Amino acid sequence: AQSVTQPDIHITVSEGASLELRCNYSYGATPYLFWYVQSPGQGLQLLLKYFSGDTLVQGIKGFEAEFKRSQSSFNLRKPSVHWSDAAEYFCAVVTGGGADGLTFGKGTHLIIQP
Amino acid sequence: DAGVIQSPRHEVTEMGQEVTLRCKPISGHDYLFWYRQTMMRGLELLIYFNNNVPIDDSGMPEDRFSAKMPNASFSTLKIQPSEPRDSAVYFCASSPGDEAFFGQGTRLTVV
Numbered sequence: 001a002q003s004v005t006q007p008d009i010h011i012t013v014s015e016g017a018s019l020e021l022r023c024n025y026s027y028g029a030t031p032y033l034f035w036y037v038q039s040p041g042q043g044l045q046l047l048l049k050y051f052s053g054d055t056l057v058q059g060i061k062g063f064e065a066e067f068k069r070s071q072s073s074f075n076l077r078k079p080s081v082h083w084s085d086a087a088e089y090f091c092a093v094v095t096g097g098g099a100d101g102l103t104f105g106k107g108t109h110l111i112i113q114p
Numbered sequence: 115d116a117g118v119i120q121s122p123r124h125e126v127t128e129m130g131q132e133v134t135l136r137c138k139p140i141s142g143h144d145y146l147f148w149y150r151q152t153m154m155r156g157l158e159l160l161i162y163f164n165n166n167v168p169i170d171d172s173g174m175p176e177d178r179f180s181a182k183m184p185n186a187s188f189s190t191l192k193i194q195p196s197e198p199r200d201s202a203v204y205f206c207a208s209s210p211g212d213e214a215f216f217g218q219g220t221r222l223t224v225v
Contacts, residue, residue: 032212043118043205043216051212090157094212102147102214106156 002027004091006105013081014113021076021108023091032094033074035065038107039087047089050074061085086112118217120206126223132194135220138187139208147214148181148191149205157205163189196224 003026013019025031032051036044048059055067065076074091091105119138127133139146147162161171166183174181178197183189193200201224207214 034213036216043218044207044214045216046213049213092214102159102162102209104157104159 002031002093002103004093004103004105006089006091006108008108009106010109010111012111012113015083016080019076019078019081019085019110021089021091021110023074023076023105024072025074025091025093026072027093030067030069033065033067034092034094035059035063035074035076036090036092036104037061037087038090044090047076081110081112083112083114086110118206118208118215120204120217120220122220123218124221124223126225127196129197129224130195131224132192133196133200133222133224135191135204135206135222137189137191137206137217139189139206140210140215141187143208143210143215145209145211145214146183146189147205147207147209148189149207150202151205151219152202160191193222196222198224200224 005024007022034049035047037047038044047063048057048065050057050067058064063078065074067074088107088109090107094102121136144165148160150158150160160173161181162169163183179193181191203219203221205216205219207216
């Protein structure tokens with residue numbers, strides 16, 4: 001079965017600094033990959049997704065992620081964070097051709113320091 | 115489309131009572147998921163449906179939990195009887211086959 005690992009439970013970043021959130025997956029082939037963001041009291045919102053093609057994908061709110069097959073990783077990045085980016089971030093994978101097996105990581109809680 | 119709609123947004127109930135959570139998926143989506151989120155366990159998949167048919171309910175904690183999808187536009191998650199440890203935020207999500215779209219969640223508190 002596939003699995004998703006987000007090794008950082010909490011990350012603290014100063015406002016204006018760069019950000020990288022790590023995500024590793026375990027699956028024999030290339031899955032569909034997603035990053036979701038959850039603001040307090042809200043549902044999950046899709047930031048970006050990777051299905052195939054260019055391994056660097058752009059998302060909303062200035063986020064990007066890079067798929068690295070050799071490392072089984074899909075790390076999320078942002079060059080300069082804003083206080084409003086404080087939230088919980090989830091990496092997720094779908095294996096196979098459909099939504100079967102949609103699996104989420106445990107999440108990374110992002111704290112922004114002024 | 116208004117997105118995935120869940121009701122109620124908040125529910126407070128006494129231990130032993132029956133609780134029913136409701137979800138209206140996005141029209142045209144073939145998949146519907148029920149998730150539970152707690153601080154301790156994170157986001158857990160409880161059950162999902164494909165074309166109204168339950169596909170995998172291995173995440174349902176125990177027999178007190180049941181889910182139905184009588185048609186393509188409605189699903190329920192029922193807990194009977196409810197217990198304090200069921201307190202959590204329950205999310206419904208729907209998908210056309212790749213990305214999932216989430217509702218705002220139902221915050222359940224069992225006292």
